[in-house]
Amino acid sequence: MLVGYIRVSKSDGSQTLEPQRDALLDAGVEENRIYEDLASGRKDDRPGLNACLKALQPGNTLVVWKLDRLGRDLKHLVTTIDELRKRNVGLKVLAGAGAQIDTTTANGRLFFGIFAALAEFERELIAERTRAGLTAARARGRKGGRPRKMDRPTLMMAMSALSDPKANASDVAKRLGITTTTLYMYVNGDGSLKEAGRSIME
Template sequence: MVGQRIGYVRVSTLDQSTARQLDGVETDKIFEDKVSGKDANRPELERMIDFARDGDTVLVHSMDRLARNLEDLRAIVRLLTAKKVRVEFVKEQLTFTGDDNAMATLLLNVMGAFAEFERSLIRERQREGISLAKQRGAYRGRAPSLDAKRATELRAKAAAGVPKAALARHYGISRETVYAYLRVEV
């Protein structure tokens, strides 16, 4: 029995498009994530792994769409192939079944290492760009969630014993942000 052809596509931000990734590739179902590939904690990836069955084929545009670090890439491929699911990377023209030869395993490791390296370069360039923008005065960071008056009000309510979760709901901020405001010396 031939299984389903399952597509997995991923982009890092909501405004990016996944349209080109499996364009022209026949699939029965596609799972789409619009989150970073920095780790395997992605809702549609998890749904796709749960959905895939013995005999299915998972199609991914390229290895870096499935994972941005070698450890996650290897773990995801192993998890799928242990379920007797084929994993095909369209761009690299590589297929993994679990019965892979030494060359296929080497290519998975090398290509995965390049994806991880690329992510590191992206993060490094981002840090450098922010640093340069700060030096020029063009980058000031994120705007404060609360103005000075509301921050003072929050501190007074916290001192009066109002629960942090209630403060977070009232001001429309996270509890961690409440704690950050409470840590700041006035």
């Protein structure tokens, strides 16, 4: 099934959606399956695009007039297209620089693969920058990562609660506002302290 998305940047009447709508209708997209936005491509809040992406099902193909109608910028475009690929949703671009993208063809699938590679490259860059940042922070005597949610009063309540044989660890963690994983980092199932917990209590 074909699902369409159209967008113009201005809502003051100086731009119209009709040329895009006509192009999508000519490509076989049904009128009631076309989603639209009157918003700048750089706006995060695009309800039409959000509804369109939500409506797409595996095996569907998203049809856009030009590639720049879809993404806020290159990074957003690469991420969006990679998400479509992971969901087994195709993409067809009717005009402009991305008109060769049509995942119903071999060349189109090749371009889809290139976007997937770009997305993976971006993820690796982010991971590399994160590791470098943590290494630099440790070198300056700071520990990286999220701050722990366990403190002495919370730990004492956890010990008391888990000393009850009938206590459920996930319920205890929920009441304390922490995850079960965090709970078990500091306390054993019987309420006794682990090494991390002892370091807080000392």
